[in-house]
Amino acid sequence: MSERHDIVVVGGGIVGLATARALLAALPHTSVAVLEAERRWGAHQSGHNSNVIHSGIYYEPGSLKAAMARVGGELMIRYCQEHGLPVARTGKLIVATADSQLAPIAELARRGRQNGVTLREIGGAEVSELEPSVRAIAALDVADTAITDFGAVTRSYAEELAEQGGAARLGARVLAIETRGDGIVIRTEQDELEAAVLVNCAGLASDLVARMSGTDPGVRVQPFRGEYSSLAQRAGTTVHRPIYPVPDPELPFLGVHITPGIDGSVHVGPNAVPAFSRAGYRWRDIDPGTTAQWVRDPAMRRLARSYWRDGAREMLRSLAKPMLVADVRAMLPGVRSGDLHRDGAGVRAQAVDDSGRLVDDFVVRTSPRAVHVLNAPSPAATSSLLIGRYVAALAREAYDGTPAPNLRVLIEAFGSESP
Numbered sequence: 001m002s003e004r005h006d007i008v009v010v011g012g013g014i015v016g017l018a019t020a021r022a023l024l025a026a027l028p029h030t031s032v033a034v035l036e037a038e039r040r041w042g043a044h045q046s047g048h049n050s051n052v053i054h055s056g057i058y059y060e061p062g063s064l065k066a067a068m069a070r071v072g073g074e075l076m077i078r079y080c081q082e083h084g085l086p087v088a089r090t091g092k093l094i095v096a097t098a099d100s101q102l103a104p105i106a107e108l109a110r111r112g113r114q115n116g117v118t119l120r121e122i123g124g125a126e127v128s129e130l131e132p133s134v135r136a137i138a139a140l141d142v143a144d145t146a147i148t149d150f151g152a153v154t155r156s157y158a159e160e161l162a163e164q165g166g167a168a169r170l171g172a173r174v175l176a177i178e179t180r181g182d183g184i185v186i187r188t189e190q191d192e193l194e195a196a197v198l199v200n201c202a203g204l205a206s207d208l209v210a211r212m213s214g215t216d217p218g219v220r221v222q223p224f225r226g227e228y229s230s231l232a233q234r235a236g237t238t239v240h241r242p243i244y245p246v247p248d249p250e251l252p253f254l255g256v257h258i259t260p261g262i263d264g265s266v267h268v269g270p271n272a273v274p275a276f277s278r279a280g281y282r283w284r285d286i287d288p289g290t291t292a293q294w295v296r297d298p299a300m301r302r303l304a305r306s307y308w309r310d311g312a313r314e315m316l317r318s319l320a321k322p323m324l325v326a327d328v329r330a331m332l333p334g335v336r337s338g339d340l341h342r343d344g345a346g347v348r349a350q351a352v353d354d355s356g357r358l359v360d361d362f363v364v365r366t367s368p369r370a371v372h373v374l375n376a377p378s379p380a381a382t383s384s385l386l387i388g389r390y391v392a393a394l395a396r397e398a399y400d401g402t403p404a405p406n407l408r409v410l411i412e413a414f415g416s417e418s419p
């Protein structure tokens, strides 16, 4: 007889584990399992990112991202402090290095204030006082930003899940999903499980898992590799807080930034190179299915037409170190080519809609017995405690009919609770 659970979560990244943990907190007598394909938690996006707890400055006022980032960031800082996880409230600077960036940075300040973010507009002289290695003509000094280790946070969620009595299974890649009678049958590499409700938090494979379960995801996931380089620390290259460029408002990526890690190292990145595999950590990782998607899918052809200029630039910068060095030197003029060394990459799961647009906001879809998280880009790690509770409330509705509260009500309530 196959193992039976009330709710099965596919994907042991920070979102899946936060959801499972929230489900068990709300429904301690239900049986919840998390199935993770890899042999460790957070093996993909959750363990390969910039580790920045975002403030919510960038996001369209009224969007899910904006609503979740500010409260979610505060919750994340408290969670790290209460669980003895590394965290430092460094603040960050978003720097304008050319006159053409002054209007966009003023717009960003306006957006940030609308989203309730604590920030100051400062001039170049004050930038030099705060960060002597950085050159800028103006900047936003954002107080609510922090750095952490999201891989450690993900593992902490997994430990809590096990303590709460959840079944946490590594090496359990889901291969097929079938609706049978009043339940869902989930086939993994080793065995079959049954569940009343399925929660899909499969990140880079979330559209595939939705299709497996018979749901049209309405989006396709395109992998974008973000490559990092380590930055040697010496006079002229030292920074004390994350330094970000003014982002391109047309793209859902923040631009190559300079980020001090919680371990004292400093990294530059990530760029946004279209990848040809969902595990496209290197140029040579090419998967025929992902590559064919660019040719066969009309939405991807539309994306290629609108994104080719930015995409080509990102690819060139990935291959030509002098371009990367020039971009970093615009913010940190003391940097020399020899200071930068390739050091790992992450692959973003970026949803693309039918019109070929890169979807900016979180996307969560429900069907009678399932909840699918189809776009959980940055700042989903920052907001994971909130996203987890939101997805858990939707899963509970599918499980026992308790209506999921309105999102704003949910956020207000969570903001005043313990993480």
Ligand SMILES: Cc1cc2nc3c(=O)[nH]c(=O)nc-3n(C[C@H](O)[C@H](O)[C@H](O)COP(=O)(O)OP(=O)(O)OC[C@H]3O[C@@H](n4cnc5c(N)ncnc54)[C@H](O)[C@@H]3O)c2cc1C
Binding pocket: 010, 011, 012, 013, 014, 015, 016, 035, 036, 037, 038, 041, 042, 043, 044, 045, 046, 047, 048, 049, 050, 051, 052, 053, 054, 172, 173, 174, 175, 201, 202, 203, 204, 205, 209, 225, 226, 270, 345, 346, 347, 348, 349, 376, 377, 378, 379, 380, 381, 382, 383
């Ligand atoms: C380069 C980069 C920089 C970023 N920087 C930041 C940042 O500074 N701050 C921030 O807040 N966010 C940042 N993000 C975003 C953040 O990392 C992600 O939003 C978050 O980690 C998403 O978590 P997830 O659980 O949805 O996905 P993942 O961590 O990718 O987890 C999905 C899991 O599902 C598993 N899976 C897939 N298919 C199956 C299957 N068939 N069966 C079982 N398991 C399966 C995968 O193995 C994986 O472990 C960054 C992301 C990247 C890539």
